[in-house]
Each structure stands twice: as structure tokens, then as C-alpha cells.
Amino acid sequence: MNKFRFFIVLAIVGLMAFSVFAVTWRMADDQPAGYPTVVADQFFANIVNQMTNGKINIIVYYGSQLGSEESIVQQVMSGAIQLERLNAAPMGSYAPEMNILSLPYLFSNSDQEWKVLYGPIGQKLLTDLQSIGLMGLTYYDSGERSFFTRKTPILTPSDVKGLKIRVQQSPVFIDLIKDLNGAPVPMAYGDVYTALQTGVIDGAENNIPSYYTMNFYQVAPYFSFDAHSRVPEVVIMNLSAWKSLTPEEQEIFRTAAIAASLYERQLWDELTKQDMALLEKAGVHFSYPTQEDITLFQQAVAPIYQQYNQYKSIIDEIRATK
Numbered sequence: 563m564n565k566f567r568f569f570i571v572l573a574i575v576g577l578m579a580f581s582v583f584a585v586t587w588r589m590a591d592d593q594p595a596g597y598p599t600v601v602a603d604q605f606f607a608n609i610v611n612q613m614t615n616g617k618i619n620i621i622v623y624y625g626s627q628l629g630s631e632e633s634i635v636q637q638v639m640s641g642a643i644q645l646e647r648l649n650a651a652p653m654g655s656y657a658p659e660m661n662i663l664s665l666p667y668l669f670s671n672s673d674q675e676w677k678v679l680y681g682p683i684g685q686k687l688l689t690d691l692q693s694i695g696l697m698g699l700t701y702y703d704s705g706e707r708s709f710f711t712r713k714t715p716i717l718t719p720s721d722v723k724g725l726k727i728r729v730q731q732s733p734v735f736i737d738l739i740k741d742l743n744g745a746p747v748p749m750a751y752g753d754v755y756t757a758l759q760t761g762v763i764d765g766a767e768n769n770i771p772s773y774y775t776m777n778f779y780q781v782a783p784y785f786s787f788d789a790h791s792r793v794p795e796v797v798i799m800n801l802s803a804w805k806s807l808t809p810e811e812q813e814i815f816r817t818a819a820i821a822a823s824l825y826e827r828q829l830w831d832e833l834t835k836q837d838m839a840l841l842e843k844a845g846v847h848f849s850y851p852t853q854e855d856i857t858l859f860q861q862a863v864a865p866i867y868q869q870y871n872q873y874k875s876i877i878d879e880i881r882a883t884k
Contacts, residue, residue: 586619587644587803590634592626592751597775598833599647599702599795600624602826606797609818614811620645630750632731639695641800649704650796651732656694659687660796662873664734666863667856668880669792672703676827678880679794688796697804700819702795703830708787710773711765712758715784715849719743719862728754728766734866735767738790741863751776758782767791771830774837779846786849788859797822 589607591600600622607620628634631648635656638646654661662668669675678684679701688698709716709727716722722742729735731748739746747763757763758781765782767790773779797819807815842848851859870877 584617584619586621588628589620589622589645589647590628590638590643591622591624591647592631593647593772594625594775597624598771598826598829601829602702602822603647603797605825606818606822609821610814613814613818618811626752630752632750635798638798638800641802643800644803645699645797645799647702647795647797649730649793650701651730651735651793653691653796653798654732654734657687657691659690659873659876661732661734661870662876662880663687664732664791664793665866665870665877666734666738666790667860668877672792674880674883675792675794677883681883683876683880691798692801695801697799697801699797699799699815700823702797702823702826704793704795705769705771705830705834706787706789707767707769707791707793708785708789709765709767710778710782710785712761712782713764713784715847716765716786716788717849717851718855719858725764726762728757728763735791737866737869738863741865742859754778755781769834770837770841771833774841779841779844783845784847784849785841786851788851788856790859790863795826 589603591597591603593599603622603624607622610618610620628643629637631646632652634643634646635648635652637643639656650660651664654664669678684701688700691698709722711725714721716725719742722739722744724744726745726747727739728749729739729746736746736748747757749757749763754763754766755776755778758766758778765784766778768778773785779785799815804812804815867877
């Protein structure tokens with residue numbers, strides 16, 4: 563009996579020790595369940611949990627359960643929430659260098675984009691987030707962003723004139739619409755459908771999966787492939803939470819982040835092809851501006867680059883990447 567009690571005590575002590583050292587962290591994502599970023603978030607969380615032998619449990623809160631992208635950033639900075647997946651554009655309000663990734667027509671294709679993001683420039687942008695209390699872990703694919711509207715397609719800069727276009731809370735995107743003589747309307751992602759439906763805004767801009775998943779095509783059936791931006795998603799983490807990890811655990815997080823990034827990119831490519839087929843069946847009016855039209859857009863937004871002249875060497879290096 564004494565031996566039995568001894569083992570019971572050992573078991574209780576073991577459980578108490580595990581409960582002391584085990585942590586549960588929250589990860590926020592504003593996309594719905596099944597979306598590539600959310601699936602990749604869970605993939606990342608599973609790897610971390612398995613490789614830490616259950617010590618670190620990350621719960622993914624999708625569908626804006628914890629708030630909008632923009633509102634969560636400050637909570638991650640403070641440590642109220644430990645991780646978030648968000649678009650890189652809103653990060654420019656906190657880390658100006660991140661605005662580089664939002665510059666219109668910066669990347670000419672996907673291969674160039676990922677060489678930059680996985681290379682020294684992209685990794686430096688992630689590392690520099692430590693100055694604002696964040697640890698940048700990796701990038702996810704967000705495809706190319708184009709305009710979609712309620713009544714008429716956008717083929718040239720003149721088609722944007724006077725239109726109220728929803729944008730993210732990003733200086734670059736706000737200036738983009740201003741330079742095209744439109745009216746930028748910063749708005750939470752979850753409010754866009756109703757705003758389009760009621761005419762509060764005339765259009766917005768995003769990628770194909772978002773356009774389909776959020777049913778924007780139902781109220782804004784004109785989609786124009788101007789591909790003005792290839793802004794990636796970024797996975798960020800509270801810096802104090804990062805520093806609480808052992809070197810071995812930090813390496814686990816890096817490994818999980820790389821794996822999640824590659825997985826998300828695969829899912830993204832598959833979903834984009836699938837959604838394009840569904841949108842075509844739904845009768846969406848797709849438009850494809852000519853190269854001459856794209857040149858007009860590039861000329862119209864040239865002033866944006868002047869505002870970021872301090873990053874000219876980085877911008878030139880990105881453009882030179884093949």
C-alpha cells in the first residue's frame with residue numbers, strides 16, 4: 563500500500579510539473595475555416611505541439627474571433643495574444659520598412675517575389691520587427707491583388723476616378739487610390755461585403771480566393787486583373803513570448819514556420835485554380851488590362867515611390883532579382 567501511494571504521489575508531482583511548464587498560446591487569423599492561411603496556421607501549431615512533446619499548445623482562432631487584423635497587432639505587441647497571421651500591408655503603420663512590400667507593381671511575378679521574401683531582404687524585414695516588440699516568423703502567399711467593383715470594370719486609371727474603394731489600413735494602399743483619383747476607404751475586412759452591398763463603397767481590391775470565399779463576387783461582379791500588388795501575409799509573434807523559448811524551442815518554431823509557409827503556398831495555388839473555375843461558372847465579368855493599360859497605372863502611381871526614396875537601394879535590389 564505504501565508503495566502504491568508512493569507511485570501515486572510521483573504521478574501527481576509529474577502532472578503538476580507538466581502543468582507548470584506547459585503553456586497554451588493563442589493565434590489569430592481573420593480568414594474563415596478551411597482557408598489556406600488558417601489551415602497552415604493549424605499545421606504550424608500541430609508541428610510545434612508535437613516537436614515540443616505537448617509543452618506548447620497553440621490554439622488557432624479564425625474568422626476574426628479575436629478581432630480584426632489591425633486591432634490584433636497591438637494585442638500581439640502587448641502579449642495579450644501571442645501570435646497572428648495578417649497581411650503585411652497593415653504592418654507598415656508600425657514598421658515603415660514593411661511598406662516596401664506593398665508598393666504597386668513592385669514584383670513582376672511570383673518566382674521573383676519568393677526569391678526576395680526567402681532571401682536576405684525578406685528575412686531582414688522580419689528580423690527588424692523586433693524593434694516594435696514582435697518576432698517575424700515567416701511569410702504566406704497572398705497571391706496578386708486586383709480591383710473588383712459593383713457596376714463597371716476598371717481597365718485604366720481613369721476608371722478609378724471618383725470611386726470609393728475599400729483599402730486596408732495601409733499608407734501605400736491609401737496613396738495608391740488617391741493617385742488614381744479615387745477615394746480610399748480604410749475598412750475592416752469583415753465589413754466589406756455589407757459596404758459593397760449597400761453602396762457605401764463602389765469597389766475594393768484583393769486576391770481571387772478572398773474574392774470568392776467572402777462572396778464579394780455576389781455584390782461586386784466585375785473583377786479586373788490589374789495585379790497592382792503582391793503583398794504577402796506575415797506570421798508574427800510577441801517578442802517576449804519568443805524570448806521565453808529555449809534555443810531548441812526557437813529552432814522548432816522556425817522549422818514549423820518554414821514548413822507552414824511551403825504548405826500554405828501549395829494550398830493557395832490549388833485554391834486559386836479551384837475558385838477561378840467556380841467564379842467563371844457564377845458569371846463573374848473578368849477583365850484583363852493590356853500592357854499599355856498597366857503602363858498607365860504604373861505612371862499614375864509613380865509618386866508613391868518618391869515617398870519611399872529612402873528605401874531606393876532595397877527597391878532597386880528587389881527589381882533586379884530574377
